[in-house]
Amino acid sequence: MKKTIYDYSLEELQEKIKPSFRAKQIYNWLYKKYATKYDEMKNIPKDLKLSLTENYPIDICKIISIEKSSDGTKKYLFQYADGKTAEAVLLLMKGKQKDEEGNIIKSEKYTFCVSSQVGCKVGCTFCLTAKGGFVRNLTAGEIVTQISYLKKDNNIAENKSVNIVYMGMGEPLDNFENLIKAIKIISDLDGLAISTRRQTISTSGISTKIEKLGKLDLGVQLAISLHAVDDGLRSELIPMNKAYNIRSIIDAVKNFPIDTRKKVMFEYLVIKDKNDDIKSADKLVKLLNGIDAKVNLIFFNPFEGTTYERPSKNTMMRFQEYLLAKGVICTIRESKGIDISAACGQLKEKEQNGNS
Numbered sequence: 001m002k003k004t005i006y007d008y009s010l011e012e013l014q015e016k017i018k019p020s021f022r023a024k025q026i027y028n029w030l031y032k033k034y035a036t037k038y039d040e041m042k043n044i045p046k047d048l049k050l051s052l053t054e055n056y057p058i059d060i061c062k063i064i065s066i067e068k069s070s071d072g073t074k075k076y077l078f079q080y081a082d083g084k085t086a087e088a089v090l091l092l093m094k095g096k097q098k099d100e101e102g103n104i105i106k107s108e109k110y111t112f113c114v115s116s117q118v119g120c121k122v123g124c125t126f127c128l129t130a131k132g133g134f135v136r137n138l139t140a141g142e143i144v145t146q147i148s149y150l151k152k153d154n155n156i157a158e159n160k161s162v163n164i165v166y167m168g169m170g171e172p173l174d175n176f177e178n179l180i181k182a183i184k185i186i187s188d189l190d191g192l193a194i195s196t197r198r199q200t201i202s203t204s205g206i207s208t209k210i211e212k213l214g215k216l217d218l219g220v221q222l223a224i225s226l227h228a229v230d231d232g233l234r235s236e237l238i239p240m241n242k243a244y245n246i247r248s249i250i251d252a253v254k255n256f257p258i259d260t261r262k263k264v265m266f267e268y269l270v271i272k273d274k275n276d277d278i279k280s281a282d283k284l285v286k287l288l289n290g291i292d293a294k295v296n297l298i299f300f301n302p303f304e305g306t307t308y309e310r311p312s313k314n315t316m317m318r319f320q321e322y323l324l325a326k327g328v329i330c331t332i333r334e335s336k337g338i339d340i341s342a343a344c345g346q347l348k349e350k351e352q353n354g355n356s
């Protein structure tokens, strides 16, 4: 696949484009002013624009649908040059402003959930993305543009910080090199300038890659989709657990360099009668012993075709209370965007079936 302008770090562009100060100007247009065409770059000479158009494609994706939830969550479907699609979700976190009809129009804090692959190899049984199998990795540029396009589409000022979570479609650590490159471009002060401390890699737990990532010491945060406390159930939910079991994940996390002000997030998707009992809560407490952890309990969101069920609110609260009583920080995630099926992979599924 031909490299696009979004696949280059600033240093790489400075080596390729002469005079090199032009590279910084281009970066500025891409990531501070969110230009999506070379024609928009007013201070770039015409002949350079022509050469850029030929050698560094800029028109790499388009937004083909946006679904908006009443809670302000927006789900974007991107289409890339080869026709493949991936999604990104914008979540409004705090300081919401509403219009006269009560619709949320602005938020002080944004989190973007970004995809790293088209499809996924991990095969989680609760996930629609998994059902379509793995198609391909996203390039670094295709990861980066999800963020710049979301910022542009929502008029988010360039100096406004957002949080990034790599937890859309795909397993980010299975696309390691492109992910690392994207993080470099996204965190560059001349690029999107989003600190690595505001970037969280959410993984299904490829322990060897967690170790590899830890050695790079980028300052990124880590979230682990744990979901179960014994290997039998976890392998049923996440088949890849057979290769990277719970013990190997916990060991890798214990060695991961985490900012002392932060914690490792453990995502626990609570499924009725599967992993929602106090025995599971107790095992979880023991498993996390020695880790500066925070547990995020997530209501399972049923979708068509699944046999899993959503737990009751009381069950969730009982689970949470048990963890809190044992000194484990634990939150219950608000189910954002439930009316637009914001669970992983669901928008793409609808689009492909022609239902949206």
Ligand code: SF4
Pocket: 119, 120, 121, 122, 123, 124, 127, 128, 129, 130, 168, 169, 170, 171, 204, 344
């Ligand atoms: S939940 Fe995430 S890791 Fe699991 S199959 Fe879906 S996209 Fe892949």
